[in-house]
Amino acid sequence: MKPILRTFTLALSAIALLGCEPSQPQKISSILGDNIAQSGSNQKFTPVVHGIDISFPADHRAHEDFRHEWWYLTANLVDENGNALGVQWTQFRFTTAPKNRDQSTKKTAWQSDQIYMAHSAVTTPHKHYADEKWSRGQEELAGVDSSPFRVYLDDWQWSSATNDLFPATLNARSKQFAYSLRLTSDSPYQKQGQQGYSTKSADGQVASYYYSQPFIDVSGKVIIDGKIHNVSGKGWIDREWSSQFLLDSQQGWDWFALRLSDETSLVVFQLRDSVTGGSSYAHARLMQQDGSGIAIEQKEIALTVIKQTKIQQRNYPTKWQVSIPSQQIDVTVSALNPNAKMPLSVPYWEGPVTIQGSHSGSGYMELTGY
Numbered sequence: 001m002k003p004i005l006r007t008f009t010l011a012l013s014a015i016a017l018l019g020c021e022p023s024q025p026q027k028i029s030s031i032l033g034d035n036i037a038q039s040g041s042n043q044k045f046t047p048v049v050h051g052i053d054i055s056f057p058a059d060h061r062a063h064e065d066f067r068h069e070w071w072y073l074t075a076n077l078v079d080e081n082g083n084a085l086g087v088q089w090t091q092f093r094f095t096t097a098p099k100n101r102d103q104s105t106k107k108t109a110w111q112s113d114q115i116y117m118a119h120s121a122v123t124t125p126h127k128h129y130a131d132e133k134w135s136r137g138q139e140e141l142a143g144v145d146s147s148p149f150r151v152y153l154d155d156w157q158w159s160s161a162t163n164d165l166f167p168a169t170l171n172a173r174s175k176q177f178a179y180s181l182r183l184t185s186d187s188p189y190q191k192q193g194q195q196g197y198s199t200k201s202a203d204g205q206v207a208s209y210y211y212s213q214p215f216i217d218v219s220g221k222v223i224i225d226g227k228i229h230n231v232s233g234k235g236w237i238d239r240e241w242s243s244q245f246l247l248d249s250q251q252g253w254d255w256f257a258l259r260l261s262d263e264t265s266l267v268v269f270q271l272r273d274s275v276t277g278g279s280s281y282a283h284a285r286l287m288q289q290d291g292s293g294i295a296i297e298q299k300e301i302a303l304t305v306i307k308q309t310k311i312q313q314r315n316y317p318t319k320w321q322v323s324i325p326s327q328q329i330d331v332t333v334s335a336l337n338p339n340a341k342m343p344l345s346v347p348y349w350e351g352p353v354t355i356q357g358s359h360s361g362s363g364y365m366e367l368t369g370y
Contacts, residue, residue, distance in 0.1 A: 045098045045243035048207045054196040056189060057163045059211070060239070062144040064114060068094050069241030071151050071158065073170065074257060074364035075181070075218045076352050077233035084336060085229065086123040086352030086364065087179055087222060088130075089158070089172055091116060091151050093137070093144070116142040118153040119344060120172040122179065122224055123351045128340040129224070131174040158183075165213065165237065169220075181220035183235060188291030189213050192267070193283070198240070200271060201247055202281045202298075208242035214257065214265035215289050234259055236364065249274050250281075252369015254303065256322060256333060260359040263289045266329065268296075268322060270303055272369060279303065286327055300326045309338040314370050316341065316349045331357035333365065 046065040063069055072090040079085065094115045114137030121130035133153050135142035142153040149160040149168075160168040170181045190212045192198045198210035216235035221228055236257050251274035258266045268284035282303065284296035307319035318335040333353045340351025349367035 045095065048197070048209060048242045048244065050194070050197055052197070052209065054191055054209060054211055057149065057165070060149055060165055061146045062093055063241045064095060065098070066095065066241045067243040068092065072238045073235055074352070075216070075233055075235035076259065076362040076364070077218060077222065077231040079222070079229035079231050084125065084352070084362070085222065085231070086336060087181070088119065088121040088350055088364070089156070089170060090119045091153060091156075091158075092118070112137040114143070116153050118156050119342065120156060120174060121342065121350065122177045122222060123337050123340050124224065125337050127224065128337050128351065129174065129176045130342045130344060132344045166216070176225060178223040179221065181218055183216055183218055185213055185216045187213065187215040187289050190285065190287045190291070190293055192285055193295070199283070200281065201250065206244050206246055208240050208244070210238070210240040212239070212267065212287070213237045214259070214267070214287055236265070246271065251277065254317070255366040256353070256363060258322070258331070258333065258355055258363035259361045260329070260355065261361060268301060268303070270301070284324065294327070296324055296327065300324055306332065309335070311339055311341045316367050316370055329358055331355045331359055333363070335365065
């Protein structure tokens with residue numbers, strides 16, 4: 001769930017119209033014109049509606065008739081010396097035009113309405129490295145395979161041994177870091193919101209299809225500045241797709257994936273009002289390893305900023321109090337590395353966190369719109 005998608009999609013629409021390979025995302029702003037801001041705004045992408053059943057493994061695949069989606073993994077790991085570190089991998093897919101548009105012009109094998117972007121990062125208490133890749137959807141460059149399941153962009157790849165997400169390997173390599181991880185899970189998937197229909201505004205105008213697997217066993221190797229770390233820990237993947245952006249009145253959001261124990265995880269997010277900066281909508285789900293869960297509404301959730309970190313003239317709230325009295329949850333959430341800003345085409349904050357209070361553990365936090 002990323003409000004930065006609004007900017008990403010405008011950029012990708014411009015790239016698609018120009019027919020260029022997006023190998024240098026730092027130049028995106030130079031190709032955006034005023035008319036691009038309205039590109040596709042009235043086109044008919046598949047809407048998100050109540051009552052659609054999410055099924056597995058079918059919905060691990062790409063949903064190319066929806067405007068955007070992502071496969072998004074975070075992992076809280078420790079190395080052989082007990083040092084904590086975090087890993088993030090996200091692959092986004094964007095459609096530049098709906099399926100029912102005019103098909104009179106025949107495409108070549110290298111033309112595509114699908115654009116992919118991948119983010120990858122590693123974070124320690126003292127270092128934070130991030131990178132990104134872009135590509136059109138083309139079977140030799142980037143895409144999603146169903147049998148066996150694979151999500152890939154160049155050599156950044158999630159590769160499963162089956163049609164399901166697990167067991168799988170995840171590989172990514174950049175200039176300053178790399179990782180090769182093994183991922184396994186036997187837990188049922190968690191459908192967020194109302195059986196996978198996840199509302200993103202108080203009036204219900206914005207929604208997505210959304211499910212998670214917050215109980216993943218992770219092991220493998222992480223390389224940072226040439227040093228190999230043998231790691232193990234826990235991972236969390238979110239899957240989400242929709243055709244809607246956030247409301248103009250929504251500025252950004254704060255998202256927490258918190259592992260309260262080996263058997264219990266909590267996802268909680270709030271969207272912020274663009275005028276007041278306060279919460280315009282919040283939601284949470286308490287999830288158990290056996291697949292059961294409890295939805296938690298806004299009136300039960302209290303998110304309070306304790307400390308902010310100034311990064312490149314912007315303040316990011318990197319320490320929070322998260323309280324849900326009805327579930328006896330009252331924890332302090334602190335960034336492992338407060339400087340974990342993602343210095344990519346569209347910057348945002350993303351990194352591992354520690355949890356103390358009524359529960360102790362680890363997790364991940366994302367902060368956008370600051």
